[in-house]
Amino acid sequence: MNAFTNLTGKILVLEQENIDTDQIIPARFLTATDFDGIGDHAFADWRTDSNGEPIADHVLNQELAHHSPILVGGHNFGCGSSREHAPRALMGFGFRVVISSQIADIFRSNSHNIGLLPVVLEKDQLAILLNMDGEEISVDLEQSKVFVRRADGAEHSWSFSIDPFARHCLLRGLDRMDFLSQAEDAIAAYEERA
Amino acid sequence: MSTPETRKKTLFDKLWDSHVVQAQTDSAPAIIYIDLHLVHEVTSPQGFDLLRETGIRVRRPQRTLATLDHSTPTLPPGPDGQRPYITDQAQRQVQTLRANCKEFGIELHDWDSPWRGIVHVIGPELGATQPGMTIVCGDSHTSTHGAFGALAFGIGTTEVGYVLAKQCLLQNKPKSMRINIEGQLGHGVTAKDLALNIIRYLGMNGGTGYVIEYAGEAVRNLDMESRMTLCNMTIEAGARAGMIAPDQTTIDYLRGREKAPQGDDFELAAEKWLQLASDEDAVFDKEISLDGSAMRPAITYGTDPGMSIAIGEPVPKPSNASQEKALKYMGFRSGQAMSERQVDVVFIGSCTNGRISDMRAAANILKGRQVASHVRMLVVPGSENVRRQAEQEGLHHIITAAGAEWRLPGCSMCIAMNGDLVPPGKTAVSTSNRNFEGRQGAGSRTLLASPETAAASAVMGRVAGVAELESAQEVA
Numbered sequence: 001m002n003a004f005t006n007l008t009g010k011i012l013v014l015e016q017e018n019i020d021t022d023q024i025i026p027a028r029f030l031t032a033t034d035f036d037g038i039g040d041h042a043f044a045d046w047r048t049d050s051n052g053e054p055i056a057d058h059v060l061n062q063e064l065a066h067h068s069p070i071l072v073g074g075h076n077f078g079c080g081s082s083r084e085h086a087p088r089a090l091m092g093f094g095f096r097v098v099i100s101s102q103i104a105d106i107f108r109s110n111s112h113n114i115g116l117l118p119v120v121l122e123k124d125q126l127a128i129l130l131n132m133d134g135e136e137i138s139v140d141l142e143q144s145k146v147f148v149r150r151a152d153g154a155e156h157s158w159s160f161s162i163d164p165f166a167r168h169c170l171l172r173g174l175d176r177m178d179f180l181s182q183a184e185d186a187i188a189a190y191e192e193r194a
Numbered sequence: 195m196s197t198p199e200t201r202k203k204t205l206f207d208k209l210w211d212s213h214v215v216q217a218q219t220d221s222a223p224a225i226i227y228i229d230l231h232l233v234h235e236v237t238s239p240q241g242f243d244l245l246r247e248t249g250i251r252v253r254r255p256q257r258t259l260a261t262l263d264h265s266t267p268t269l270p271p272g273p274d275g276q277r278p279y280i281t282d283q284a285q286r287q288v289q290t291l292r293a294n295c296k297e298f299g300i301e302l303h304d305w306d307s308p309w310r311g312i313v314h315v316i317g318p319e320l321g322a323t324q325p326g327m328t329i330v331c332g333d334s335h336t337s338t339h340g341a342f343g344a345l346a347f348g349i350g351t352t353e354v355g356y357v358l359a360k361q362c363l364l365q366n367k368p369k370s371m372r373i374n375i376e377g378q379l380g381h382g383v384t385a386k387d388l389a390l391n392i393i394r395y396l397g398m399n400g401g402t403g404y405v406i407e408y409a410g411e412a413v414r415n416l417d418m419e420s421r422m423t424l425c426n427m428t429i430e431a432g433a434r435a436g437m438i439a440p441d442q443t444t445i446d447y448l449r450g451r452e453k454a455p456q457g458d459d460f461e462l463a464a465e466k467w468l469q470l471a472s473d474e475d476a477v478f479d480k481e482i483s484l485d486g487s488a489m490r491p492a493i494t495y496g497t498d499p500g501m502s503i504a505i506g507e508p509v510p511k512p513s514n515a516s517q518e519k520a521l522k523y524m525g526f527r528s529g530q531a532m533s534e535r536q537v538d539v540v541f542i543g544s545c546t547n548g549r550i551s552d553m554r555a556a557a558n559i560l561k562g563r564q565v566a567s568h569v570r571m572l573v574v575p576g577s578e579n580v581r582r583q584a585e586q587e588g589l590h591h592i593i594t595a596a597g598a599e600w601r602l603p604g605c606s607m608c609i610a611m612n613g614d615l616v617p618p619g620k621t622a623v624s625t626s627n628r629n630f631e632g633r634q635g636a637g638s639r640t641l642l643a644s645p646e647t648a649a650a651s652a653v654m655g656r657v658a659g660v661a662e663l664e665s666a667q668e669v670a
Binding site for chain 2: 018027075106186187191
């Protein structure tokens with residue numbers, strides 16, 4: 001897993017609420033046995049027509065989408081299925097951070113496991129970002145803060161909470177398998193007891 | 195302050211505490227032991243790759259159980275003996291699981307197994323799902339198994355790899371919520387209707403961060419298959435796990451099942467299972483009571499499972515931009531009667547409603563009736579066991595005589611990755627669990643309902659409940 005410390009970049013806004021995993025990666029792309037190239041299919045039903053051709057004026061087909069590392073989505077992002085393909089597709093598409101005012105439980109833990117940073121902000125903070133499509137913000141995991149400068153000059157620094165262990169692993173690019181391996185004695189002892 | 199010994203515990207507390215390998219600290223989640231790991235072809239290949247890359251074996255193959263369900267065709271092999279996979283890639287995915295199970299010594303319910311079926315149907319049928327267990331699977335509807343008083347939840351593929359390797363997961367303890375359903379469910383109100391009513395109340399994210407225990411008179415009165423339907427839909431309210439305390443109904447269901455304890459061992463186990471119920475006065479982070487007797491058969495009209503109404507109610511007014519978008523996608527306008535909507539496809543099956551009681555419910559409505567000529571209806575048993583039992587009871591004859599298709603077991607049109615799908619713009623009444631945009635095929639419009647409502651709608655050729663079907667035919 002790649003480490004994440006901080007990142008400054010333009011945000012891509014998808015303001016719809018409840019963006020579910022079937023939107024992020026439709027089920028027909030789940031038959032592959034690896035994750036290679038899965039980013040090509042992110043939001044496939046949103047940005048391609050029934051013939052699989054790109055819909056030119058869709059925001060996800062604009063220049064910004066391909067250069068934005070930060071996705072800002074409406075409330076309750078990532079609801080639905082447990083498919084890890086969803087955060088994998090977003091990373092494959094080029095995102096390293098997803099920001100919303102609520103992020104579904106399984107999507108969030110899958111993101112932690114693969115190095116995509118989920119950031120949950122307050123609703124009023126998200127509302128500001130939803131109106132800043134294409135503008136630059138900074139996400140600093142070391143400080144657990146998002147830094148925003150609006151067009152009118154107003155500046156914000158918003159703290160976000162993140163599970164301390166997820167933060168620790170993301171900052172160092174640590175794989176949880178190593179942590180589990182270190183607990184071998186405890187696991188063996190549990191199996192002995194049970 | 196109560197000491198740990200005297201603290202009143204919830205069912206969830208008991209399940210959690212008995213599986214802690216290493217306690218949660220300020221800097222790290224708990225390590226939780228997993229008793230049963232269910233595996234299917236879609237979310238496992240990269241997990242097995244992780245083992246190969248790191249040279250690790252599956253730690254406890256005997257705690258791992260695999261089946262084919264998602265990518266599998268529901269039509270029989272052609273004259274050439276080949277199964278009609280939708281793509282070569284889908285076939286390769288099945289072959290990959292077969293090879294992985296062989297390499298790592300895992301029990302696989304392949305095409306030739308009399309138990310093959312949807313992962314959440316076969317676990318309970320085999321008695322592999324038991325009270326007091328922790329159960330995971332790379333599938334969000336793993337919540338189904340909570341019906342037995344187990345802690346069961348969906349995980350991602352990286353975590354599938356961790357469980358294969360270590361039989362453990364890192365978890366922060368979620369909050370607890372108890373939902374009491376008081377009174378008895380009204381006439382014609384099924385577990386699916388109950389689930390849709392609860393999700394409508396909570397909203398599709400109202401359960402996020404929680405584990406839900408279902409309790410109360412109406413829940414106690416549910417049979418095991420109904421309890422599975424209810425717990426299955428828990429994730430649709432955002433909660434990873436739903437559960438119901440084991441009782442005599444649970445014990446009666448499990449007695450004699452292949453993987454359940456046998457003889458005296460079973461009676462000893464059953465005694466322990468009954469101790470799992472939440473202690474009286476146990477405290478939940480959140481507690482809700484709903485009146486079961488006030489609930490009506492439900493159907494969804496939008497693109498999230500929380501957007502449902504009682505059958506007969508008009509389509510509600512959208513309250514935000516997302517709901518407005520949902521109505522536009524579905525082709526509904528507020529105030530419209532749902533019964534105006536012509537139905538193109540009806541699907542009965544899935545891990546939500548693919549069990550024998552669901553097949554019986556559908557056959558009961560279809561008996562002596564015909565599916566409307568413009569409706570394509572698929573009835574897909576959840577497992578080979580369900581199929582066998584249904585065919586022994588002659589249900590398949592009733593279903594096919596009515597003009598519906600009787601298919602081989604699998605997830606089929608619920609996730610629509612095997613070729614069974616709803617065409618763009620068409621409306622399906624479906625007994626599955628998700629009505630997201632494009633869930634049953636790009637552009638598909640899904641109305642979630644019970645098997646009874648789905649079958650009634652198939653006969654009427656438009657959205658209709660059982661009561662309406664029966665009164666319409668009395669008049670005729």
